[in-house]
Amino acid sequence: MAEISKSLDTALTSDSFWESINILISKPHVINRRLWGGKIWFKNSCKPKTAPFIMPATLHQLNDLVTTDNVDQYKIQILNELNVENVLSNTTDDEVQVEVLLMELLPKNYSDKQAYQVACSWKNKPLITFYDVTPSNQEQKLCPDFSYTIHLNNSHILLTAKTDENSKSFKWLSNTLLPQLIKWGTESKSHSTKSNMCNESLSLVSQTKYYEKYNDLKVKYGKEMVKIWPECTDASKFVYEDVAIAAYLLLLWERDEPSKSKSFVDLGCGNGLLVYILTQEGHTGIGIDVRKRNIWDMYPPGVVLQEKTITPTDTSLFPDIDWIIGNHSDELTPWIPVIAARSSYKCNFFLLPCCAYNFDGSKYQRKNSYKSQYNDYLDYIRQLCVQCGFNIDTDRLKIPSTKRICFVSNNRIYLEEEHTQYSNTIDDLINKGSTNTLQNIEKEFKAREPVERVKNCTQIDKSIVNSIVDCISKYLLEGCLESETTWSKGKTAEISELIHLIPKEQLSILKSECGGIQTLLKNNHxxxxxxxxxxxxxxxxxxxxxxxxxRKRKFNKQTTIKVQQKPCWFYNNHPQGCPLSDSTCSFLHVKENK
Known part of the structure; x- marks a missing residue:
């Protein structure tokens, strides 16, 4: 096959080029949607055995999957084929010309085969070549099956490969990967001063073990649970998120004491799926939530779920429990470390903050305007955990949520004999900056209501909704005449303009029931x-x-959206009527009684 290439103009420097390549190697899943992630088996600084150094066009495929037993053997094989050798630790940077690594690419779909790539970087070029060395019996579909080189040359980034110019993989490299490398390198400078609490995912557990555990639990519990999910929430998101958190906790507990069963309490357990999985996997615990969910009745008898309101008082302590779990625990979030600290010296906690609340259940107000509400709240909660006497580890979970930073306690910063004394200081911590005493804060704590209020405009009097719709539509149709030959959609307006048209009493009703005018507009899409x-x-x-x-939304084949069931708003309210005929409009052309 002929060598083909693709070149793009770029302002990347050598440093920003390598920053982009580092993202590609360390987080391949952010660009390749077929991947869950990757594992680097070895990474060696090398120098050429002979000069000039010429990278080979291909490398031999591995004989089998890489394991801890054969990785050294493969390392020798790969370095020999590249004609390079390891350098000593005291070698100068000038002598280290080449970096070689072997990476395993892990598929998002567990039934797919993993792939193996060797990446050989020529640091002073800058240039990197990727080789597919996947065993031939794997038939991988995760990365290009040909070797390719990415080279930064002055103001151009150049991709070269020996493959067919119509190859889908080469088109992906050209049209997706190259532009993304440029984007990463450009963004790296603007984001260099950005402070992130946690940049690495799954830093507290083995990524390989997590990948295996998550997929085992996904097959064992997830697929069947998605099929029978009785809640109105998105089954795929909520089920697989709890499967991921369960896999993380199981590995975390195995790391500390491999053979010991843990006792736990999940405060604000919601659907109870996390409690179900942890219980089925051999641990003992209970889930507590203010509202019972439909799915609770579907769990086996050994899964203990309690419907009750947790108030953060001295009666809400768990002295015999190993772990307190706060998974999107909302109003209880700041109380999780407090409850764990007061329960016993040996009690630890896992906390995944989401919505921001204060101790009294009111909404948390951002303290640092230079940070997002979420990052500012994370800072607050982490400081609170430390002040409660915990050693704290921070990690980033792999879950389908934007709120995935978690805090994991790792024992205490003080001795066990100081526990009573240290617990007393927590009262001062909670009282600090508040006009209320601890007792008053606990007494006035606002837990959510057992019956969830519907706040989506459906509870507002229909005449008020119709009045607001009429007010907005008339404003948008100002100047539109019935005699015009071309049907007019009228003008557009900023939401801020429309707010001034609506009477204040109606706006107040909107805000109390649905958050404002945007929800009303959405409901009248x-x-x-x-x-x-x-x-x-x-x-x-x-x-x-x-x-x-x-059809595009992939509804069940037997499911159809009913049409021509409700009167057409435009037929009844637009000065020019509806632009569609009676037979083609999806709404019914009948006059409404007003």
């Missing part, structure tokens, strides 16, 4: 469309358009 903060009337949808959306 058959009339309005919102784009980049501007509101306008939408063009009515035809029956065919509605059916097409149904």
């Amino acid at each position: 058959n009339i309005f469309e919102v784009q980049s903060g501007r509101v306008g009337l939408r063009y009515p949808k035809t029956i065919n358009e509605v059916n097409l959306v149904t």
